[in-house]
Structure formats: structure tokens, C-alpha cells
Amino acid sequence: MQDPFVCTPVSHHQCISNALDQAETLCRSRNVRLTPIRHRVLELIWQQHRPVGAYDLLEQLQQQGRVAPPTVYRALDFLQQQGLIHRLESLNAFVGCAHPQYPHQGQFLICKSCRSLVEITDPEISTVINNRAEAVGFKPLNQTVEVSGFCDGCWQKEQING
Amino acid sequence: MQDPFVCTPVSHHQCISNALDQAETLCRSRNVRLTPIRHRVLELIWQQHRPVGAYDLLEQLQQQGRVAPPTVYRALDFLQQQGLIHRLESLNAFVGCAHPQYPHQGQFLICKSCRSLVEITDPEISTVINNRAEAVGFKPLNQTVEVSGFCDGCWQKEQING
DNA sequence: TTGTGTAATGTTATAATATAACATTAAAAT
DNA sequence: ATTTTAATGTTATATTATAACATTACACAA
Numbered sequence: 001m002q003d004p005f006v007c008t009p010v011s012h013h014q015c016i017s018n019a020l021d022q023a024e025t026l027c028r029s030r031n032v033r034l035t036p037i038r039h040r041v042l043e044l045i046w047q048q049h050r051p052v053g054a055y056d057l058l059e060q061l062q063q064q065g066r067v068a069p070p071t072v073y074r075a076l077d078f079l080q081q082q083g084l085i086h087r088l089e090s091l092n093a094f095v096g097c098a099h100p101q102y103p104h105q106g107q108f109l110i111c112k113s114c115r116s117l118v119e120i121t122d123p124e125i126s127t128v129i130n131n132r133a134e135a136v137g138f139k140p141l142n143q144t145v146e147v148s149g150f151c152d153g154c155w156q157k158e159q160i161n162g
Numbered sequence: 163m164q165d166p167f168v169c170t171p172v173s174h175h176q177c178i179s180n181a182l183d184q185a186e187t188l189c190r191s192r193n194v195r196l197t198p199i200r201h202r203v204l205e206l207i208w209q210q211h212r213p214v215g216a217y218d219l220l221e222q223l224q225q226q227g228r229v230a231p232p233t234v235y236r237a238l239d240f241l242q243q244q245g246l247i248h249r250l251e252s253l254n255a256f257v258g259c260a261h262p263q264y265p266h267q268g269q270f271l272i273c274k275s276c277r278s279l280v281e282i283t284d285p286e287i288s289t290v291i292n293n294r295a296e297a298v299g300f301k302p303l304n305q306t307v308e309v310s311g312f313c314d315g316c317w318q319k320e321q322i323n324g
Numbered sequence: 325t326t327g328t329g330t331a332a333t334g335t336t337a338t339a340a341t342a343t344a345a346c347a348t349t350a351a352a353a354t
Numbered sequence: 355a356t357t358t359t360a361a362t363g364t365t366a367t368a369t370t371a372t373a374a375c376a377t378t379a380c381a382c383a384a
Contacts, residue, residue, distance in 0.1 A: 033351085035361070055340070068364065073342065078361095089251040090306050092341060092370095107291070109300045122294045125287075129269070129309060132284045137314035138271045144252050144308040147291060152299035195380090197332070216370070230335065235371065240332095254341095254370060327384085334377065341370070348363065354356080 007049065016046040019096055023084050026100060032082060037061075041075040042096070045085055050116055051093035086119070090146045095119070107145040113154035169211065178208040181258055185246050188262060194244060199223075203237040204258070207247055212278055213255035248281070252308045257281070269307040275316035 007015040023042055027034040034042075044057050054072050061067040076094055079085040083100045087093075088108060097106065098119045105126040109118040126143060133140040150158055169177040185204055189196040196204075206222050207214055216234050223229040238256055241247040245262045249255075250270060259268070260281045267288045271280040288305060295302040312320055 033361080037362075053340085054342080066363090068362095069342070070344090070364085071362065074362075089308070107294070109295050109298070109302070111300075112303070118298060118300065120294060120298060122290075125290055125294060128284075128287055128290050129307065132269070132282060132287060133271050133309050133311065136271070136280060136282060138273075138280065138309070139312040139317040140271070140309045141274070141311040142309070144306060144310075145291065146251070146306040147295050147300070147302045147304070148306075149295065149303040150301040155301040195332080199333075228334090230333095231371070232335085232373090233333065236333075325384100328382090330379105330381080332377100332379070335375085337373085339370100339372070341368100343368070344366085346364085346366105348361100350361070351359085353358075 012049065015049065016043065019046045022100060023082075026084070027082065030082070032078075037071060038075045038078050041072065042079055042084060045079075045094055046096045049096070051088050051091050051095045051110070053091075053093050057094075088117075088146060089144050090148065105143045105145070108147065109151070110146060110148050111151035111154050112148055113150055113158070116151050118151070174211065177211065178205065181208045184262060185244075188246070189244065192244070194240075199233060200237045200240050203234065204241055204246060207241075207256055208258045211258070213250050213253050213257045213272070215253075215255050219256075250279070250308060251306050252310065267305045267307070270309065271313070272308060272310050273313035273316050274310055275312055275320070278313050280313070 020039065020043055023039070024034055040061065041057055044060050045052055048056075054069070054076060057076075058067060058069060058072045061072065076085065076087075080087060080094075083103055084097055085094050086097050086106050086108070088095060088110070091110065095108075095117055099121060104121050107120045107122060107125055109120065111117070125145060129143055129145070130140045149155075182201065182205055185201070186196055202223065203219055206219050210218075216231070216238060219238075220229060220231060220234045223234065238247065238249075242249060242256075245265055246259055247256050248259050248268050248270070250257060250272070253272065257270075257279055261283060266283050268281045268283055269287055271282065273279070287307060291305055291307070292302045311317075
């Protein structure tokens with residue numbers, strides 16, 4: 001259920017192709033079209049393996065010919081609908097979804113220093129939030145949970161350097 | 163500790179002046195300046211009593227003379243720093259803080275239908291999130307928790323109308 | 325009370341993010 | 355093959371936000 005390997009600088013190419021293979025399989029099984037553009041955008045997002053802005057993607061796409069913003073946003077919309085990427089509201093950016101197989105509420109840990117991101121999928125978090133919402137008579141449909149702070153490595157450095 | 167009344171269309175003027183009085187007291191005690199512009203922006207935000215965009219505020223300010231975007235954004239920055247308003251990342255909008263007396267992690271319930279907003283301040287939610295973050299070696303500093311769904315009234319209507 | 329430094333605001337321009345509207349092309353379904 | 359739908363192209367523009375520098379107001383010391 002989890003990825004069979006941890007993504008390191010060395011194994012990152014594998015991480016990308018894994019994500020793309022998974023996306024292809026999923027789209028085929030759902031009878032939706034992972035067109036060349038959509039595939040390419042997903043690939044670019046996974047290449048970064050961190051939150052990327054739409055215009056960053058646009059710039060990269062433009063290295064192979066003229067592309068306009070709507071093209072990128074449409075691809076992003078599609079990928080989001082398919083659960084292949086998440087949008088980070090606090091960054092106006094997009095990141096590949098680690099577990100696209102099933103729909104879920106992701107929670108995101110965003111490092112202020114290196115801008116890396118970890119997605120956790122903790123049912124307890126979503127449950128507590130939903131419960132509290134319902135307790136005040138609110139019908140929750142979708143959660144945005146984004147935590148800004150320091151990843152392990154950067155937190156060490158912070159403490160040493162002040 | 164809680165507001166002594168519930169805000170209704172009838173009592174809303176009181177709700178606004180309450181918030182403004184509180185803000186004045188807080189700013190005085192902190193030795194920061196709630197200038198006319200800042201006061202006015204806060205007032206406009208509370209008048210809506212729902213998330214408002216910066217350019218909405220700008221438009222309203224411009225009814226009393228020429229104002230440019232930086233003026234609004236500066237006021238918003240100040241009010242945020244003082245904890246008098248919150249920014250809603252998923253809406254690019256701002257809302258008055260219900261409990262500005264002490265710093266806190268707010269959680270926001272946003273109605274998709276009437277666009278009303280409820281702020282809850284549930285320590286259990288923040289605690290669970292912080293714990294889970296720390297469990298994966300992340301040092302959490304700031305949380306964004308925004309839940310989209312239906313408020314009580316709108317959910318009733320939804321179910322009736324389909 | 326007058327300088328002097330700092331904070332706040334004014335002003336102009338522009339960056340960054342996102343979408344509307346309509347034309348064209350590609351693919352799928354009949 | 356034809357028709358219909360989905361996807362993409364294209365142009366223009368909306369929306370949100372900030373950079374950079376000028377000016378004004380305020381606080382407080384001399």
C-alpha cells in the first residue's frame with residue numbers, strides 16, 4: 001500500500017516513473033484520458049517533488065513550444081479531479097499526490113526553510129475535524145489542512161544556527 | 163470569555179462596535195497604533211461579518227477618496243499581525259477574529275452556499291495535528307485548517323431542494 | 325519647540341495567479 | 355462517414371499582491 005521505496009536524490013527517477021505509471025493505470029481504469037499534456041504536467045510536478053506554481057510549469061512547458069496559461073490550468077484541474085495532485089492553498093501551488101488510488105483528505109507539512117513537503121493521511125485528524133464541525137451544526141465536505149514549520153533536517157540546522 | 167451576545171441581523175451593529183472597542187483596547191495595551199485607516203478596514207471587515215477580499219475593501223474605501231492597493235494590504239498585514247483578523251487561504255479573503263485577546267490557531271468552517279463562516283478554536287484539533295506532525299519529525303509552527311461544507315441552515319435547504 | 329529618526333501612508337508601476345470566451349482540432353460513438 | 359463530445363489553442367482580461375521610492379505624520383530627545 002505504501003511506496004515500496006523512499007525517494008532519495010538517487011532513486012528519484014524511479015519515484016517519478018512510479019507516479020506516472022500509477023497515473024496511467026488509474027486513468028485507464030477510470031476511462032479518462034491522460035493526454036500528452038496532462039502526462040507532461042504531472043511529470044514536471046513529480047520532477048520537482050515539491051510544491052510548484054502553475055507559472056513555473058508553464059515556463060517549463062514553453063521550452064517545447066508556445067503554451068498559454070489555460071492549458072496548464074486545465075491540466076491541473078484534470079489532475080486534481082483525478083486525485084493525482086493536490087493544490088496547496090497557502091502556497092498557490094501544486095504537488096503530486098502520494099496515494100492517488102483512493103480519494104482522501106490529505107494533510108500537508110510544509111517546510112519554511114527548504115520548501116519540501118510531506119503529505120500525511122491521518123484519519124484521526126480528519127475525524128476530529130469533522131466531528132467538531134458537526135458538533136456546531138456544520139456539514140463538512142472538504143478539508144484544507146496545511147502546517148507550516150520545519151522539516152527534521154532544517155529544524156536541526158535552525159537550532160544550531162539560531 | 164465568549165461574546166456576551168450572539169450576532170443577529172438586529173444586533174450586528176453591536177457586534178461591530180464590540181469588535182472595534184476590543185481592538186482599540188488591545189492596540190493601546192500593546193502600544194501599537196490603530197490608525198484611522200486600520201480602524202476603518204477592520205470596521206469594513208466586521209460590517210460584512212464574512213470573508214471579504216482585499217479589493218472589495220479597496221472599493222469601499224475608495225468611496226471616500228483615492229486609495230491604492232498597498233494601503234489596504236498594509237492595513238490587512240497590521241491587523242493580521244495583531245491577531246485582529248485571519249486570512250483564509252482557500253478564499254484569498256479576510257475575516258474578523260472572534261477572539262483576538264490571545265494568539266491561537268483558528269479553524270474555519272466555510273459555507274459553500276451562503277459563504278458564511280464560523281471560527282472554532284478547538285485545542286484538540288491543533289493538538290492532534292501537532293502530534294502527528296511531530297511524529298514524523300516535523301516541527302509545526304502554524305496551522306491552516308479550513309473546512310468547506312454547508313452551514314446548518316443551508317444544509318437543510320440542500321437536502322430539501324436536492 | 326524644534327530638530328531627528330521612525331513609522332505610516334501615498335503613488336506609480338508591475339508581478340503573480342487565474343479565468344472568460346470563443347475558435348479549432350482530435351477522439352469517440354453512432 | 356457523420357456527428358457529437360472532449361480537449362486544446364488563442365486572445366484578452368480579471369483578480370490578487372507586492373516592489374520601489376516619495377511624502378507625511380508622529381514620537382521623543384535635546
